[in-house]
Amino acid sequence: MRLIYPGSFDPPTKGHIHIARRAAALCGDLVVLVMRNPGKPLRLETEQRAALLERCLVGTPGIRVECGSGLLADEVRRLKGQAILRGLRDQGDYAAEKRVADAFRAVFDIETLFMQCDASLSHISSSLVRELLGLKGPAQALVPEEIFDDVWKAYCPEGQLKGELR
Secondary structure, X not given: XXXXXXXXOOOOOHHHHHHHHHHHHHHOEXXXXXXXXXXXXXXXXXXXXXXXXXXXXXXOOOEEEEEEOOOHHXXXXXXXXXXXXXXXXXXXXXXXXXXXXXXXHHHHOOEEEEEEOOHHHOOOOHHHHHHHHHOOOOOOOOOOHHHHHHHHHHHOOOOOOOXXXX
16 A cells, blocks of 8 residues: 655654554555645645655665645645544644545545644644744754754754854
8 A cells, every 4th residue: 555644744753753654564555745835835845854754764675755736636646645644642643634534535535545644743843943943042952863953944944053052
């Protein structure tokens, strides 16, 4: 089964990587789809986000990273996906994602599978990482180590991390 794991991934977090690896181990064929979202102010270009994800997921069997834009249903069909994968941190995520999943099934006949994140990562979100980085706060525990320096430079090109030297 090929699952499509879409998102803006701006920036990729430890939670994203954890969900991707677990899903790939179960389905054997996962496409992490980095989407362009013209309605969202993004710090990193789509191709940059995809390259960061590839670095984090290198060597993980059954995963590939692609870029997409436009209607997610069109991307799922282009990639020959059988279902969409969405990671859930809490009940708020579930409520929002369920409405979208119901619409995708009703309008496009595309199923959505939910995967609950590990409890130790449930506090992590890209928006929290962006907020911390914007304030030059310590975000190292939220972003994969292999890409943190690149994420830091993208968000704080001349800044120094508060509390720790970079």
